Amino acid sequence: MVFQALFSSAMIIYFLIPGEVCVEIIGGQDVRPHSKPYMASIQLRKQHVCGGVLIKRGWILTAAHCNLKFKNQNVEVVLGIDSLSKVKSAQILKVKQKFPNLCYDNVSTENDIMLLQLQSEAKLNEFVNVLPLPKRNLDVKDGTVCTVAGWGRTKEKSNKPSDNLKEVNVTIINRTTCNSQKYYNYNPVVTVNMLCAGDKNGGKDACGGDSGGPLICKNELQGILHYREECGLPNKPGIYTRITKGYIDWIEKITA
Structure with a gap:
């Protein structure tokens, strides 16, 4: 019983430490050489x-x-x-x-x-x-699989980025869900000028150092990454500036 209690406490502390959670493109891989020349x-x-x-x-x-x-x-x-x-x-x-x-x-x-x-x-x-701007002013549908790329940092409290450009697939989540109490609870408000994209189970995301990088959906530039404080969490998907007609x-x- 003592061992189980110590183990449980250790696990709780481990998950509360903000160490290696937000390190780089979460759950991604190195890009194919020179496949993203933009x-x-x-x-x-x-x-x-x-x-x-x-x-x-x-x-x-x-x-x-x-x-x-x-x-x-x-x-x-x-x-x-x-x-x-x-x-x-x-x-x-x-x-x-x-x-x-x-x-x-x-x-x-x-x-x-x-x-x-x-x-x-x-x-x-x-x-x-x-990378050209999108030709049509269409919103990106819920469930669309997109790609985000960047040189996100390799340690939480370090300014050192990942040396290799990485990419990961993320899925568009509708704004109603993203604004819900279970997700961002309108803090911040996800507007029509934004896109929400991540993974329902977490573990796939962009992070610090990836800011300003592109969100590519169906081979078109559809978004620019906002700053991230928490990364790779199930109910905290990435928020992107949507490339609208405006x-x-x-x-x-x-x-x-």
Whole structure:
């Protein structure tokens, strides 16, 4: 009985420790080499800060909350890599200007989307290519299987990212469920400008360091990852900024 009590207590403590739960792309795998040529590593002083997507030769789409990490500092974008340490095929481009959405609210996380204008255009090749914006303004249906990718950090309390680009499949969860008491209970409110995606059993998710990375559904860019505090939990799926027509119009206006 004493052993069982000690064992139970140890297990409770283990699950309460915020150690290896939120480490990287949860439950995922390394991407096939150069299969995601649109992926961007946004870096401050040569260190990965956020993910992003090359949507035009001179433009990166990412999350607005990433700007809080480097607002008044010079940042670079690294393209053409799967590994942060093996940069033979890399293109390293400086950011000329940052355009966080003017309506971004870091409390509600509404409008968490930002454009980065590069000082020079990327050279498109087998390692670097653009991911176009969605052609139709359709919502993503509940149950749709999507993919999220990134260089999420390898330790909970470390700023060190995963060296290898990873990906995992997640499933779209309808907003009513996501806003329910069992899930987020309207904190934050998941609006029509957002998408909820995860795994009903947990264990498959994006995490810290993956912010700004793309949510790909049926080969189309449909979302940009918000910041995550808890990762891989059954009733705490990822929340993504949905690429709506309003955001597409905003993107086209700025990049024009």
